[in-house]
Amino acid sequence: MAQEQWAAVDEYLGERYAPEDPVLIAARRAADEAGLPRVAVSPLQGRFLQVLARTVQARRILEIGTLAGYSTIWLGRALPADGRLVTLEHDPAHAEIARANLARAGLDEVAEVRVGAALDTLPELVGEVFDLVFVDADRPSVPEYFRWALELTRPGGLVVVDNVVRRGAVVDEANLDAELRGVRRFHELLAAEPRAMATSIQTVGAKGHDGFTLALVLSEG
Template sequence: MNHVDKWKAVDEYITDLLVPTDPILNEVLQANAKADLPAHDVSSTQGKLLQLLVQIHRAQNILEIGTLGGYSTLWLARALSTGGRLITLEASEKHAEIARINIERAKLSDVVHVRTGMAIDSLQQIANENHEPFDFIFIDADKQNNPAYFEWALKLSKPGSLIIGDNVVREGEVLDTSSDDPRVQGIRRFYELIANEPRVTATAIQTVGSKGYDGFVMALVTE
């Protein structure tokens, strides 16, 4: 068994034991695949991690940048207690429509609001609305814009807010200083901004599994 097959097998072992089969979430993944959405959904173990982080943090006001078909959205939204709200931003009208159907399927339409359009524009609109600060922000969209998303996350957060950035290792490509991939350069700049930002304390974790070799950043807003 090569290392990739072993990663997948371990993921399956963990999932079988700790992440019970959920018919609704399975239907969402099937609907996303049927609609030919990119297979960029978080894994079930990653989804469960997001859910646990929301519960541990007791988050009541979540911002998600990058909806796709709403799979990660549902993991996050299900962790909210009564009265909690989630805003998720999606550039693609097609993806957003599929996400809305999936959110309705999970009976979470009263909790989740999908906004379409370029995320930078949506973030400006949220700021213009004087929306209350978010206490949990999940960044999982076009990686070349991660630096801008981080800056907006800071503007829309408060001390104690938790910011998570996904896909920040990319099979180790993040080490390539001369990469001509704008996603890699966006992630490198994302790291640099976090490292030089006195208002947050952060770390990053490398991950392996059914989604390959990648990782995520976690930053806590301290002031």
């Protein structure tokens, strides 16, 4: 019952102020038709990413974990015309679908999909500076992605990490699942990180019970 209600509230709010246009609907359909998992952000979460991007006046965004480019479209649309978005994806098939979706969104000049394991492609970005980094790939490597995100984000910029609660399983220390261990290691790392002021917010909605971390990168650690 709770899940049904969360989904109904998501629908009620989403259709009012985060409605999907035909491009977003087509992106979601293309992902479904290719059999991709339904793990993209919801429309309200996409709008949330846009609000954050605009809040930090993002001109350069990095995303780790593209899937079909659904969140990439929301983020790309928050950028100014001369903005830049780099999104990292391990699976070439996902990247191909994402590129088609981004082209349909008119974002192919703005958004670059880089294929490879993110831990291999992140070092290529050394020297670039981002205003916002969205971490949404495999969970075992979240601590490493967060370290990279801190290196690549300007002071005053934001690092957003998705899926950091995992239906509450994050607090079940007996559960030694690799994803959960990665997420717990990330929370420990964050707790000891002087370069960021951070919080984590639990969420419910169409995607169930989960949460995200928001980390503001400080000018001095």
